[in-house]
Amino acid sequence: MANELKNDTYSEEYQRILPVVNRHSRLPLHQQIYDLLRSKILNSAWAVGEMLPTELELMVEFGVSRVTMRQVFERLVSEGLIYRQQGRGTFIAKPTLEQGLTRIISFTEDMRRRGLIPETNVLAAEITPAADEVADALKIKPGDNVAFIKRLRIANAEPMCIEESHLPYKLCPGILKFDFASQPLREVLEKRYAIRIVRALQKTHAVVTTTKTAKLLGVPHPSALLFIERVSFNEWDLPVEFLCLYFRGDRYTLHNELRD
Amino acid sequence: MANELKNDTYSEEYQRILPVVNRHSRLPLHQQIYDLLRSKILNSAWAVGEMLPTELELMVEFGVSRVTMRQVFERLVSEGLIYRQQGRGTFIAKPTLEQGLTRIISFTEDMRRRGLIPETNVLAAEITPAADEVADALKIKPGDNVAFIKRLRIANAEPMCIEESHLPYKLCPGILKFDFASQPLREVLEKRYAIRIVRALQKTHAVVTTTKTAKLLGVPHPSALLFIERVSFNEWDLPVEFLCLYFRGDRYTLHNELRD
DNA sequence: TAGTGGTCTAGACCACAAA
């Protein structure tokens, strides 16, 4: 779609280099096609509201049956990435609500979706022995080494959130040498340590500021904070991060959609 | 397949009075079967962890193809009601996290899932003119009549939440005659006014108690509350309820699961 | 009327679990 401007009639063929599915892969066809379409959608290959190719076109493109193609579409619909209208077509959905409460997204992405400009200050980055609560969440022994990274998250030049990450140091030795003001933690975990976070469990509470947190966040004391504790897991369901988030109650709101 | 009662060895046929699907209904087969299985699961027709009938058995029972049956199972899986294991079978999932943040469930159901005993005191039930904020949420004119119901929600004899419901009075005339200490509001809406809530949008904040709310909830002032504003919609996407929930921050936590 | 998605079928082969 980008380059490859050829002057013959086969130019459409030339453009399809990657999107071919592999029938001998261990991955099911529907999974391969899903991965491909999802990443294209997330990378804005189509604009919001734009119509996607029809079922028939994609069946031909990928060489699969209609049922398989529909399986992919149904999954994308259920995840809110696309919507379909009988007789009209399939369209890119507005990226909106629900994510952030169902999807793991970074602070940076979260703020951008809200139309705010994110920044980060690293307040601490050190190796510490795991406290009982941290050890419990990460399923390690109390006293085991933990990489502790504390960051102040800023939106439109105003403090928004204090974020404390605890990682089992065994899993990511040397991780503190990276600069987490500029580099997303998840990216470093994925690219440098081959740790991919696929699932997380979180608890959301309301708490009152301590004098310290109030000062850091620049809010009066006492005021209310949204406090989120999150344990993230890799593909083998091993805990890889224990995260504590303290959001300003006066600035930050969680949005989501419920269904019957 | 429905009637046809003959006097012979077909006693199994006699037993299946309700679960027969209607091929002439405007509802698709998969929807009918889904509704049926879902309500059986929610009514604990099977215990947690118990195996459901196999695809083949249900195909025969409902007289549908495998694809249709699988469509139903996939939906139930994606909603977390069941899980499947290749080579073993299909099982009832533990009712757990995620709901309450993705599903609309009542306070009563929420508390029961947490193993607590719920009670309700009605603090107010009156007709009032809609304030701007309420009118805005319900898409009515400021000053229009609104049914206002304020309840104190109790769990294990301790106050847990203050709940303020605002309903357009036009949609539910006479609703205040019901006793909302004993009767779920959603049930009254559905059975008496044919109003079915299918979708809701909510915002979750952290706020500090007022002296009044602190007193009602029996918590020190100031302390933190989880404050949830929810607008609920019927099947035609008409706002039917604006709800404000104030949960004790020290007792109430939202749990949920995130995926990548 | 043509094109789109919605529903449904019958049948095949494979992978995995348990006996």
Next chain:
DNA sequence: TTGTGGTCTAGACCACTAA
């Protein structure tokens, strides 16, 4: 070996939208 769920196919008919 048997029974379960997982994947995939080709083909049919219907309902809705837009021209």
